[in-house]
Amino acid sequence: MPKKGNFYITTSIAYANGRPHIGHALEAVQADAIARYKRGLGYNVLFLTGTDEHGDKINRIALQSGKTAKDFVGEISKEFKRLKKTLNLSWSDFIRTSDKKNHWPGAKKLFAELEKKGDIYKKEYEGFYCVGCEKFITEKELVNGQCPLHKKEPEKVSEENYFFRLSRYADRVAHAIRTGEIEIVPESRKNETLSFIKEGLEDVSFSRSEKTVPWGIPVPNSDQTMYVWCDALSNYITAIGYGRDAKSFKKWWPANVHLIGKDIFRFHAIYWPAMLMSAGLSLPKRLLVHGFITVEGNKMSKSIGNVIDPFEIADKFGADALRHYLLREIPSDGDGDFSWEKLKSRYNDDLAKGVGNFASRITNLLKGEKINKRSPISKEVRDEIKRMQARVEKHINEFRLHDAVSAIFDLIKFGDSYVNEKEPWKNKTKKISRDLAALIIAVGEGLQPFLPDAADKIMKAVPEKRGYILPKKIKPLFPRMDN
RNA sequence: CGCGGAGUGGAGGACUGGUUACCUCGAGAGCCUCAUAAGCUCUAGGAGCGGGUUCGAUUCCCGCCUCCGCAACCA
Secondary structure (H helix, E strand, C coil): CCCEEEEEEEECCCCCCCCCCCHHHHHHHHHHHHHHHHHHCCCCCEEEEECCCCHHHHHHHHHHHHCCHHHHHHHHHHHHHHHHHHHHHCCCCCEEEECCCCCCHHHHHHHHHHCCCCCCCEEEEEEEEEEEEEEEEEEEHHHEECCCCCCCEEEEEEEEEEEEEEHHHHHHHHHHHHCCEEEEEEEEHHHHHHHHCCHHHHHHCCCEEEECCCCCEEEECEEEEECCHHEEEEEEEEHCCCCCCCCHHHHHCCCCCCEEEEEHHHHHHHHHHHHHCCCCCCCCCCEEEEEEECCCEECCCCCCCCCCHHHHHHHHEEEEEEHHHHHHHHHCCCCECCCHHHHHHHHHHHHHHHHHHHHHHHHHHHCCCCCEECCCCCCHHHHHHHHHHHHHHHHHHHHEEEEEECCCCCCCHHHHHHHHHHCCCCCCCCHHHHHHHHHHHHHHHHHHCCCCHHHHHHHHHEECCCCCCCCCCCCCCCCCCCC
16 A cells, blocks of 8 residues: 555643543544544554543533542543443554653643743732632622622632733634644534634733642742643643654644634644744644534533443443444534434434345345456446445545535445346346456545454455455344334 | 524425525335345425515525524633
């Protein structure tokens, strides 16, 4: 396979305050599909994911459950790592922000670089601190001057923090976005970012007092810990060696893709480029922004109790079924909805009756044959396959994975009607066999990034030997689920 | 208040200033039997409301209604 160069893709790192839910699975699977696709094209792919483990919130949750923060995040990150097997992910590296060896040196170095540039300064920060909440609350949150939760007047507390001169970079960041130096997909997010910058950017606090937030990376020579965003964003460079392995860093940076959720795209579109500019590093090439998943039309939340567990889905339906749902049912660049009923319908209609039946059908028709790979495929079939491949490529580049998957299902539909039309059970010719083999192989290859298990099984059913395809009848890929 | 997005057949989703508005699921009819009671074909059914621009609007503009995001130290 020809090597086409390096391709570095990241997911966001999950905030380790709870177990993975279906939203995390969405992001992971989307990134995985892109990573696998690029790998299939011959790119040398680095696919990074991980967990964001610092912050006051985590510290408090951990203490509440009677654990140390360290133990707590250890357990959570294990759960996130477990997604790899459950969802059949192909990530190559997993970074934890509590990793003192791999993450901390780079994070500290980045902070120091910003400081060296004169972009970090000390400022008194005044805020309303609610003792009940143990945190600062904004003036807007106050109801009649009181904390709405604890019905108490917050204390006015001032704290000296380090600030990052974000304002200095507003124009340069806007320029980078406008010119496409950093590309934001979908375009609506790009416009949103630009109009947001236009309203003006203020400097941001980049540290907290060690007293209020003890669980974090210490800022050298101070009583402060690093603000979580400064800590978290730097994972994209620390994981590949920033601050500890210059050669590796040079090989992989800048990232080709940061895949993120719509809740955090501003941090990635504004803070992150500004930080990189300040540190004299190049900018990531693309930000792909996905949406959120609702459950039967409702926001997923712990209080409603409708949080969907990806492990449970994979357990009942299999990794491919969950992947297919996330990739096909949820528009990659928008919001989507989950329901068990829709999952079942996607499974039966698309996977069982669609891919599964098609694979059985074709391999059953071809089993035991010896098909010469060099004999020509009919133009009609060849064109249809090429069209599918072109559509997949286009849609993956546009971050419309649901459309990419559709393209493959359209080829299956074409294949089914082609079989009906040719009626090979009546008169099967070498020509038809060659066409059918080409179709099933194209489907198997096409599915590789999306349904890797099924794709593998399909490819194994049409093995190649010395220029001949030797099809074998395949076992049902997706047994129909009844009731 | 503000900013942004959206309202398309029973459900979900797409396209478009112009002869029959597209796709998937679902419903009905027919065909086929190689395949996981699978496959193919055909049919029924649609653009939130009101105005405007236009020869002509679902598509552009205005108003209204409804829904959903965002609103900066919250990770």
